[in-house]
Amino acid sequence: MTLATPLAEPDLDALFSALANPTRRAIVHRLVHGELQVNDLAAPFNMSLPAVSKHLTVLEDAGVISRTRRGRARFCSLHPRSLDEMTDWIASCRAHWENTLDAVASYVEDEK
């Protein structure tokens, strides 16, 4: 039997909460087209640079992006692989769900 107590899944905590913020999702969508330096990345957002920098830290800690220094600029790039962990979790839900549906279906079938 599977345990209901929430076992530690710090990656998923960080991943889901990283993407729970619209600014951070917009950052991810911008980075999908290729790497950008922080200034260019931050330009369209209506907030201070430190605020954007903090969002980048959140995304980096969650493993969604990485920042590397080149000259005096920092370039941000996406780690799309990290998003797989989330879709895997959701897929595992759906798998169980569909098993349940199948079980119900076959039960109904047996009743006939």
Next chain:
Amino acid sequence: MTLATPLAEPDLDALFSALANPTRRAIVHRLVHGELQVNDLAAPFNMSLPAVSKHLTVLEDAGVISRTRRGRARFCSLHPRSLDEMTDWIASCRAHWENTLDAVASYVEDEK
């Protein structure tokens, strides 16, 4: 051109942050096997009933579950459809990303 300013996506905010908590993910996983009344649902968790009740409210507001009253019990059931919105968002990222990879690949190809 797509706008970088984060347009309102309240559903995604609520969905991602609903699943950013390990207790709430465990609740979802338990409900995947079928509906449960709040007491049974809450039993394995090492926290008070009001705490679980609040988590259920968060999940309900995010559209992940619904609670219906039958007698004096409240039964919780999953709305797996709601999870699609998240996977759609992630898929849209991946689609852009793969377009970018394709573009790079064909660029490299052209260079040869």
Next chain:
DNA sequence: GGTTTAGTTAACAATACGGTTTACCATCGT
């Protein structure tokens, strides 16, 4: 060497989150 450019760190404020305990309401059983 001094100044500009790029970005982070620090300190702070307001609000949200996640838990508690107590009080409450509604339903069932006797």
Next chain:
DNA sequence: ACGATGGTAAACCGTATTGTTAACTAAACC
């Protein structure tokens, strides 16, 4: 009618989140 059961609401507390401004570090340019 009354007590027990199932669950939510209210009030509260500590911590985390999201933003601000000001100060700082590091590379680039003249």
